[in-house]
Amino acid sequence: MKKPLLSERLNFRIDKESFDAFEDKVKAFGGSRSVFFRDMVLNNKTQVIERKKTTDNTKQALYLLNKSSNNINQLARAANIANQTGKISDNIYSSFLAELENQSQLLRALLDHVS
Numbered sequence: 001m002k003k004p005l006l007s008e009r010l011n012f013r014i015d016k017e018s019f020d021a022f023e024d025k026v027k028a029f030g031g032s033r034s035v036f037f038r039d040m041v042l043n044n045k046t047q048v049i050e051r052k053k054t055t056d057n058t059k060q061a062l063y064l065l066n067k068s069s070n071n072i073n074q075l076a077r078a079a080n081i082a083n084q085t086g087k088i089s090d091n092i093y094s095s096f097l098a099e100l101e102n103q104s105q106l107l108r109a110l111l112d113h114v115s
Contacts, residue, residue, distance in 0.1 A: 010037075061114040065107055072107075076100050 029036045039045065083093040
């Protein structure tokens with residue numbers, strides 16, 4: 001029986017830690033990366049988890065979260081400069097940073113909720 005022509009190519013990127021784990025699995029499998037990947041995907045040896053559909057409301061919330069986190073970074077930078085130049089006291093600076101951290105945690109919680 002003639003082997004099928006493997007004409008289509010798939011490419012993807014992963015971080016170093018994931019790559020090392022992938023390589024360990026390929027070595028344990030005993031074949032090439034390509035054979036391993038085809039076997040896992042085509043023989044349903046993977047667990048596919050469907051991502052949530054991104055709604056317009058979710059997109060809007062993510063946009064606003066992005067803008068808010070950018071504003072928090074700008075405020076933190078301005079407070080740092082003001083503290084370094086002596087325009088605000090260390091006490092005010094510390095309480096300001098604590099409040100920014102609180103706002104950041106609230107935004108993270110909201111992000112977990114919408115994504």
